[in-house]
Amino acid sequence: MTVLRPLIIGLGLLVVWQAIIMITAAPPFILPSPAAVVAVLIERADTISAHALVTLSEILLGLLFGTALGAISALVMAHVTAARRWLLPVLVVSQAVPVFALAPVLVLWFGYGAAPKVAMATLIIYFPVTAAFYDGLRRTEPGWLDLARTMDASSLAILLRVRLPAALPAFASGLRVATAVAPIGAVVGEWVGASAGLGYYMLLMNGRAQADAMFAALFVLALIAVTVYFTVDFGLRRLLPWQPDADPVDNDPALQRST
Amino acid sequence: MRDRFPTQPTQLPAAIRVSGLRAGFGATDIFAGLEFTAPRATWTCILGTSGIGKTTLLRLIAGLLPITAGQLATDGPVAYMAQQDLLLPWLTARDNVLLGARLRGEPPDRAKAQELLRRVGLADAADRRPAALSGGQRQRVALARTLMEDRRTVLMDEPFSALDAITRLRLQDLAAELLTDRTVVLITHDPLEALRLGQRIQVMRGQPATLTDVLQPPGPTPRDPTRPAIAGLHRQLLDRLTGETGSAIEGAA
Numbered sequence: 001m002t003v004l005r006p007l008i009i010g011l012g013l014l015v016v017w018q019a020i021i022m023i024t025a026a027p028p029f030i031l032p033s034p035a036a037v038v039a040v041l042i043e044r045a046d047t048i049s050a051h052a053l054v055t056l057s058e059i060l061l062g063l064l065f066g067t068a069l070g071a072i073s074a075l076v077m078a079h080v081t082a083a084r085r086w087l088l089p090v091l092v093v094s095q096a097v098p099v100f101a102l103a104p105v106l107v108l109w110f111g112y113g114a115a116p117k118v119a120m121a122t123l124i125i126y127f128p129v130t131a132a133f134y135d136g137l138r139r140t141e142p143g144w145l146d147l148a149r150t151m152d153a154s155s156l157a158i159l160l161r162v163r164l165p166a167a168l169p170a171f172a173s174g175l176r177v178a179t180a181v182a183p184i185g186a187v188v189g190e191w192v193g194a195s196a197g198l199g200y201y202m203l204l205m206n207g208r209a210q211a212d213a214m215f216a217a218l219f220v221l222a223l224i225a226v227t228v229y230f231t232v233d234f235g236l237r238r239l240l241p242w243q244p245d246a247d248p249v250d251n252d253p254a255l256q257r258s259t
Numbered sequence: 260m261r262d263r264f265p266t267q268p269t270q271l272p273a274a275i276r277v278s279g280l281r282a283g284f285g286a287t288d289i290f291a292g293l294e295f296t297a298p299r300a301t302w303t304c305i306l307g308t309s310g311i312g313k314t315t316l317l318r319l320i321a322g323l324l325p326i327t328a329g330q331l332a333t334d335g336p337v338a339y340m341a342q343q344d345l346l347l348p349w350l351t352a353r354d355n356v357l358l359g360a361r362l363r364g365e366p367p368d369r370a371k372a373q374e375l376l377r378r379v380g381l382a383d384a385a386d387r388r389p390a391a392l393s394g395g396q397r398q399r400v401a402l403a404r405t406l407m408e409d410r411r412t413v414l415m416d417e418p419f420s421a422l423d424a425i426t427r428l429r430l431q432d433l434a435a436e437l438l439t440d441r442t443v444v445l446i447t448h449d450p451l452e453a454l455r456l457g458q459r460i461q462v463m464r465g466q467p468a469t470l471t472d473v474l475q476p477p478g479p480t481p482r483d484p485t486r487p488a489i490a491g492l493h494r495q496l497l498d499r500l501t502g503e504t505g506s507a508i509e510g511a512a
Binding site: 064166243 | 398
């Protein structure tokens with residue numbers, strides 16, 4: 001069933017899509033049929049996959065840098081009082097500036113290559129990771145801290161051996177959110193100024209009124225986003241085996257209606 | 260030095276001496292000149308109703324809270340056992356027992372941890388995580404972790420109160436056996452638990468809180484609190500506990 005369910009959902013969406021075309025009689029340059037999109041996908045597989053690879057690497061690099069920076073910031077803020085006082089307001093102000101508004105600036109600084117897109121993705125990922133991880137680091141069970149103090153642990157040992165592992169589930173939540181929004185950063189970066197990537201390709205096809213190619217690129221982008229998300233989610237579950245299943249409702253018949 | 264503690268005469272050398280202790284939160288004094296002595300290698304039970312300041316006293320002795328005024332001396336570092344097992348969910352039972360060494364960066368003595376787990380009856384569960392253990396088993400691991408610290412003084416904050424009746428009795432017996440040569444300060448709200456385990460029992464009451472004089476039930480621990488001689492003491496303890504309620508009402512009026 002777990003394999004079948006997404007297939008049925010996908011098939012259902014295709015049927016709805018086709019039905020809308022038949023009912024509204026939308027012309028192909030507004031809404032192409034699923035068959036046309038699949039045809040383009042096969043026909044231009046080389047071009048689209050080349051662009052997809054660019055976007056995918058931007059997303060992955062953004063995830064890497066954003067997560068690393070976010071994790072380090074949260075740890076420093078949790079450990080050093082002065083850093084907390086100075087960094088926390090900066091963090092909040094940084095979120096008051098719309099990241100998308102920074103895209104042209106980033107292109108101005110870093111040029112038309114991958115760098116501004118990676119920077120965009122990094123900026124978007126940085127905040128949820130930092131906020132969630134820092135929050136987790138602050139909310140350590142007070143009893144554990146008391147116990148560690150009676151064991152003569154240094155504050156660094158408490159941070160690394162008690163507070164850090166205890167905050168990993170919160171960190172994982174932040175990383176999941178970040179993973180879901182990471183493709184937005186990359187694509188917006190590509191829209192502002194690029195010579196490659198799925199976002200760039202979609203704009204290009206838009207200019208040529210090739211709706212079927214736009215939809216093909218969109219489909220691949222969605223596929224990348226979903227794949228990256230589930231890969232990260234799977235990895236996090238493997239990393240945190242002590243955490244009870246993320247969704248207790250799924251395992252408790254009293255909390256749900258059966259399907 | 261000992262002459263400075265005339266209020267609690269005792270033949271045994273003291274492991275914990277508290278004198279003129281003042282502490283509180285904000286403007287409220289929980290203690291204003293508290294006197295308390297725990298003799299070495301003896302179980303002292305402090306009995307009191309919830310919120311009276313028992314846990315605060317224990318946390319003060321453990322060095323987890325600052326004292327406002329007075330003296331507080333302990334016979335070396337202390338081990339602390341709380342009502343919750345406080346096991347780290349990502350560590351196995353054995354690694355939880357070894358937590359102190361891990362935190363201090365000392366080489367872990369795995370053989371000793373295994374031996375202590377065997378003594379609390381969990382030799383086979385060493386590699387399990389806390390989620391796979393029952394409440395009683397988890398508190399046994401916490402007991403092994405406390406023993407692993409190998410400190411002469413052990414502070415216990417109602418460590419048995421979250422357990423079911425049978426498990427509680429078994430764990431009380433086990434703790435009494437394994438901690439027999441240590442200085443133990445056990446706080447509890449249960450007079451029967453105090454009578455079962457305490458060689459010295461003091462009731463904490465009032466605000467600011469004070470301790471009543473020491474009650475020393477006869478016989479070795481763990482005792483059967485239903486024995487007639489002990490049952491009379493139970494009455495006495497209840498009177499002392501409820502006497503506090505009367506004066507509190509007077510004080511409020």
